[in-house]
């Protein structure tokens with residue numbers, strides 16, 4: 001567990017640095033997976049068509065032919081599957097301008113909770129979480145083989161991804177001390193407990209619906225597919241698998257996220273339906289790969305967990321700081337009240353990104369936690385509506401010094417939990433030749449440490465400024481016109 005120091009003698013703030021409070025199934029905007037080429041079934045006897053890359057696995061080739069048979073792919077479709085550095089991807093067959101339609105997939109091929117609910121397992125889906133009903137649906141359809149409408153799609157799906165949820169214990173050792181490890185373990189525990197419940201309450205009592213074994217590994221496979229391939233944040237669609245669209249890889253060169261749309265249009269000779277449409281975010285020459293942006297807000301740790309790859313630039317390096325009002329704080333009730341009035345709670349989470357300034361709300365919360373001693377008068381009820389605003393600026397030297405000490409000691413404690421230094425990680429990166437998982441581990445652990453180091457540096461510098469900052473009492477006197485131009489206090493003088 002990557003959680004760190006808790007410092008709480010009464011009336012000092014408690015500060016806990018730990019894993020982001022991430023819902024185990026918070027899917028992002030547009031997202032794909034990792035199917036690694038190595039994970040796909042591959043036969044040397046493939047019947048290869050002349051129009052796709054001859055190295056394409058047979059399963060993907062057959063999926064492509066199926067897309068054509070179904071009319072999802074036509075002569076108008078300007079892309080085809082190809083082998084690319086990211087595994088399989090979609091490659092332009094002719095020049096594509098920015099915003100041109102790249103693909104359209106009619107609603108009848110989408111896989112979402114509504115589809116699970118109206119399927120033959122629908123009777124058991126009503127009480128299930130949406131992602132669990134879709135996971136169960138995937139497993140059922142995969143078992144049906146030839147009888148499933150999506151057979152060729154399932155055959156083309158990979159056996160797994162490079163997500164940290166699939167890493168061996170030895171691989172996980174490479175991320176010891178990181179928030180990524182703690183999130184990964186939390187997600188694994190969550191999926192496992194959902195599996196145990198599902199097996200007991202749904203799978204075993206409904207043998208007629210599930211006349212095949214569903215192992216924990218199967219359930220993890222379905223979870224990983226959804227986590228890495230499902231699209232979300234579409235209008236009315238928070239969790240939807242779109243066969244074909246999920247062959248598109250991610251690039252940091254794409255800096256917008258509005259490439260996926262739900263439109264109405266022709267879906268077959270005589271019918272109209274909703275279509276999932278992707279427009280190209282970039283202009284492309286024939287032969288170039290089409291990319292999208294999976295999610296601008298994800299940290300590298302989120303990317304590693306969801307997709308099994310990270311970006312090597314530092315923009316996605318992040319660390320989540322968890323601050324908590326200690327129940328043993330003598331002003332616990334007042335502080336909690338103030339935190340709640342400002343939309344926070346007894347615990348607050350702040351995502352800190354490399355190279356970005358600290359959020360004002362974090363400084364306010366820290367100052368609140370540290371309030372005590374001669375500053376405690378600010379906690380009185382007459383200040384209740386104003387105190388949060390006062391906390392935007394330093395309150396007193398003692399308060400500001402305390403937050404510096406607490407944050408710096410928490411950062412140091414967090415940094416000591418990693419088994420390598422930033423320099424060691426950088427050396428490994430420079431040497432190269434790392435496996436994809438090790439490169440991810442080194443990148444994430446270096447990133448977290450760089451953010452912690454950055455936070456420590458900010459508070460270290462602040463410590464040197466303590467004598468020069470302006471504190472609450474001075475501001476107050478100024479507001480009342482009681483401080484002269486040189487900072488001297490103006491006393492009342494009788495006329």
Ligand SMILES: C[S@@+](CC[C@H](N)C(=O)[O-])C[C@H]1O[C@@H](n2cnc3c(N)ncnc32)[C@H](O)[C@@H]1O
Nearest residue numbers: 032033034035086087088246247249250307309
């Ligand atoms: C939906 S799939 C896209 C198609 C996939 N490349 C395939 O072989 O089927 C997403 C997966 O592709 C790979 N991928 C996508 N973008 C990538 C990138 N920029 N760098 C490395 N791998 C990437 C990752 O394995 C990711 O989980």
